[in-house]
Amino acid sequence: MVSDIILEIDSVSKSFIITHNSSITDNHLLVLDSLDLIVECGKITALIGSNGAGKTTLFNIVSRLIDAEKGSITLYSESQEYNLFKYKPHQLASLGIGRLFQSSHIFEQMSIIDNLLIGYQYGSAEFPYANLYIPGKSREIDGRAKAKALEILKTIFGTDHYFWKQRNQVAGRLSYGQKRLLETARLMMGNYKLMLLDEPTAGISPPFRIEIGRLLEKMVHEMGVSVLLIEHNMHFVREHADICHFMHNGRDHVFGTPADVLGNEEVRRMYLGA
Numbered sequence: 067m068v069s070d071i072i073l074e075i076d077s078v079s080k081s082f083i084i085t086h087n088s089s090i091t092d093n094h095l096l097v098l099d100s101l102d103l104i105v106e107c108g109k110i111t112a113l114i115g116s117n118g119a120g121k122t123t124l125f126n127i128v129s130r131l132i133d134a135e136k137g138s139i140t141l142y143s144e145s146q147e148y149n150l151f152k153y154k155p156h157q158l159a160s161l162g163i164g165r166l167f168q169s170s171h172i173f174e175q176m177s178i179i180d181n182l183l184i185g186y187q188y189g190s191a192e193f194p195y196a197n198l199y200i201p202g203k204s205r206e207i208d209g210r211a212k213a214k215a216l217e218i219l220k221t222i223f224g225t226d227h228y229f230w231k232q233r234n235q236v237a238g239r240l241s242y243g244q245k246r247l248l249e250t251a252r253l254m255m256g257n258y259k260l261m262l263l264d265e266p267t268a269g270i271s272p273p274f275r276i277e278i279g280r281l282l283e284k285m286v287h288e289m290g291v292s293v294l295l296i297e298h299n300m301h302f303v304r305e306h307a308d309i310c311h312f313m314h315n316g317r318d319h320v321f322g323t324p325a326d327v328l329g330n331e332e333v334r335r336m337y338l339g340a
């Protein structure tokens with residue numbers, strides 16, 4: 067085990083059976099082809115590649131929503147190794163893995179603060195139902211969750227921020243960019259060590275992109291979280307990622323610093339259209 071690695075993806079393959087594409091003779095679409103990839107501790111690792119390259123599929127495999135056909139994925143955390151293929155999706159949060167999905171998952175009818183509260187994880191892996199049978203436990207947990215949510219709003223965003231001022235208003239009133247920012251902030255309610263972020267900035271305007279960038283930097287540099295980030299915005303990658311991987315043909319085709327990868331001749335030709 068190498069201590070500065072948090073996630074090791076080793077030779078992972080995945081294909082989908084497709085029914086309507088006659089150009090693919092055997093009806094199997096090979097999306098991941100013995101993919102190897104490493105996520106280092108305390109860094110922002112960007113994963114880039116064309117639409118359909120298999121980036122979200124990889125997240126779905128890491129999150130255990132779908133199975134790989136081959137390979138292994140190991141999480142290294144607190145001197146332990148975890149073979150993720152032995153775990154179910156609902157167990158990943160207690161292993162310290164959080165995920166932001168490509169599509170928005172905000173509860174529109176709930177307030178901003180309540181949207182944060184549902185992200186609370188109170189470290190109850192050993193006693194998940196303690197709040198049901200220990201008198202007062204539920205109230206104590208609610209109190210701790212509320213304190214944490216208020217703390218996030220005050221210290222991360224500040225009392226001048228619309229999240230603080232509108233914390234009791236329904237989240238459905240927020241713009242799309244504000245919702246994505248709130249969803250990203252909700253991950254801070256968990257005790258995550260690794261966050262899988264699937265296109266946090268897609269479709270949002272520059273001011274919210276800047277706020278999400280600041281949030282990521284705080285997560286990594288102040289809270290010690292490691293991030294694997296799928297992103298199509300190359301300014302964002304250049305500005306925030308420490309390492310960049312370009313996926314192509316189901317493999318980690320080119321990797322290095324963002325400057326090296328985005329300056330790479332093949333990446334420019336195949337992905338950036340330069």
Ligand SMILES: Nc1ncnc2c1ncn2[C@@H]1O[C@H](COP(=O)(O)OP(=O)(O)OP(=O)(O)O)[C@@H](O)[C@H]1O
Nearest residue numbers: 082083084097115116117118119120121122123124
């Ligand atoms: N459940 C599925 N059944 C069949 N094909 C699928 C399934 N899920 C994904 N695919 C196909 O696998 C390929 C990879 O999809 P994936 O969503 O991983 O791409 P992506 O790199 O995340 O793309 P984008 O940047 O557009 O989000 C695509 O061709 C997609 O249509």
Ligand SMILES: [Mg+2]
Nearest residue numbers: 121122123168
């Ligand atoms: Mg995707």
